[in-house]
């Protein structure tokens with residue numbers, strides 16, 4: 001969603017801010033803006049609807065805005081249409097205070113009414129302008145003091161960057177329920193909504209907590225709590241390379257990230273396999289605590305939720321403990337049966353998805369223990385969990401997740417095996433066999449990726465279809481959900497995933513001549529049943545792409561129009577192999593349709609508003 005970057009130091013701020021915004025583009029946005037402060041020129045603001053390039057052109061690549069401090073923002077519209085006026089920074093009526101904001105000010109309408117009654121005129125439709133106007137209203141020569149007063153009046157979620165023309169030597173940052181980090185340099189300091197925006201300049205960062213306020217100067221950064229009392233912050237070192245967040249010769253981040261999956265899987269799995277055993281040092285649950293659990297709740301959104309659906313099949317089978325999978329956005333409203341004997345497994349790539357965060361806080365309030373599976377180190381979900389297992393996928397930039405999804409699945413396998421071993425719900429021989437198979441998974445993914453031509457060819461046959469159904473049974477159904485989401489989010493083709501047995505209960509009425517059906521037939525025990533479903537849709541005119549393991553490849557080829565084979569593995573690990581051709585299929589289809597693959601319309605990488 002929206003992106004924030006701020007800089008104060010000895011260099012010209014605007015080019016640094018534009019570069020930071022470029023690195024935040026992946027989050028999704030529809031307009032962008034800059035505010036740069038110079039003691040002589042005053043506050044200079046430039047905003048533009050559309051791609052960042054429009055703003056860069058407008059400002060002569062930043063050269064037209066002079067000054068050593070400023071703020072940049074990419075906006076993903078919530079309140080008011082995406083246009084120049086509603087873009088951030090929002091500036092107060094006097095022109096003194098500029099604000100960039102991620103999140104939503106929930107009581108903005110009441111505050112706006114109050115300010116209008118004091119004669120203040122608004123120019124935008126945004127909730128953010130209320131913050132700028134309110135700050136100005138309370139400003140009496142000390143920005144920090146005004147911030148303190150405003151924080152008592154605003155409700156909702158916010159990460160704020162604030163500059164005041166009367167105080168050209170400090171930037172203020174505020175955070176509540178929306179991520180914000182500080183970057184530390186020798187003669188500069190930065191603020192940003194995520195590390196990618198500052199990594200080119202510094203690897204020393206700190207993560208602001210809810211309610212904290214930071215004052216940044218060129219030579220220092222002081223953080224305060226919500227009562228404006230100074231607090232000491234721990235500075236963390238970011239250890240991934242900047243190249244990880246660059247395309248490195250690939251046309252799209254999504255393709256690069258698909259290709260990075262073997263490495264991401266190795267990084268996630270191998271350090272946790274020692275002497276034929278799964279070792280999860282980061283999880284402190286004991287055997288006794290596991291035995292006391294009466295259920296697991298998996299909470300997540302989007303693709304992470306799809307990992308949850310696969311996790312239900314895997315974990316119930318391995319642990320014999322009931323597993324509920326809930327969309328995070330529904331969790332708070334479904335009166336969940338959570339007790340002190342519940343383990344909530346929270347899955348999130350970004351670690352900042354607001355629905356997931358809110359759901360996990362609710363689970364905590366109800367007494368659950370929280371175990372999260374997160375990709376972004378230091379993110380809010382990671383920090384608020386009792387146990388965190390990081391997926392070592394590295395930065396994922398494309399909006400459509402691929403390598404994070406794959407590593408989340410891998411963590412589910414590790415977790416399932418570790419817990420099953422502790423509980424004794426899996427025999428030694430089966431356990432050893434599964435651990436051995438798990439070790440081979442990255443190489444098998446590599447094998448699929450080494451030959452993409454066939455999938456590219458199938459994409460060229462089918463890219464013009466306007467409706468696609470993914471069908472599968474058991475864990476194949478779980479992967480179908482992800483295959484379908486991949487296709488629809490980047491190619492804009494209408495697509496649905498169904499448990500194949502459900503087709504006859506309604507959906508089959510939609511199958512007609514030329515409908516594309518992707519049949520996932522890897523789960524060996526159910527292969528014949530799935531083939532019956534394939535026959536049903538073929539009888540109604542569907543074109544069928546089938547995916548199965550090598551052992552069933554020849555059989556499958558007899559029944560479908562286009563067949564894809566994946567290597568054999570333990571059935572529980574099939575999703576990791578099956579998803580890869582579907583990621584590639586979605587990618588090539590989107591490419592052939594000329595879609596903006598890394599930044600699909602209306603979507604944001606990290607969804608930080610409810």
Ligand code: M6R
Nearest residue numbers: 302303304348349350353400401
């Ligand atoms: O960062 P999270 O894993 O919490 O994000 C959840 C979803 O927003 C995310 O998986 C989304 O569905 C992806 N864009 C799908 O590719």
